[in-house]
Amino acid sequence: MGFLKKISGLFRRRRAEVQQLPTGTVTVDRQGHIVTSTVSSAYPNSLLQAIGRDVLELFREARAAEMPLAEVSLHFGSLRITARELRGGAIVFLFPQTALLPTPTIPHL
Secondary structure, three states: OHHHHHHHHHHHOOOOOOOOOOOEEEEEOOOOOEEEEOOOOOOOHHHHHHHHHHHHHHHHHHHHOOOOOOEEEEEOOOEEEEEEEEOOEEEEEEEEOOOOOOOOOOOOO
């Protein structure tokens, strides 16, 4: 549950304003540094890095609890975050959910 508090806290720290949700992917290495990103540069790297670090922490906590995860999907009201572990790092998919757009599916590798 700590992960959800951190993510929701990231969005609440700023002054309330309407903005488009992030769309794209972020790949992070095992330290949480961004390797590649297709998310618009309008979003601060610090926000994307925080999401990546929290996803990595979630994978580590699952491993420590002897429940290793290969993939995790989080659904918020209008944002879906799906992440896959990549040899210590992770790839994070950010999908805004709207009534006008169908829910995208991630192809299985």
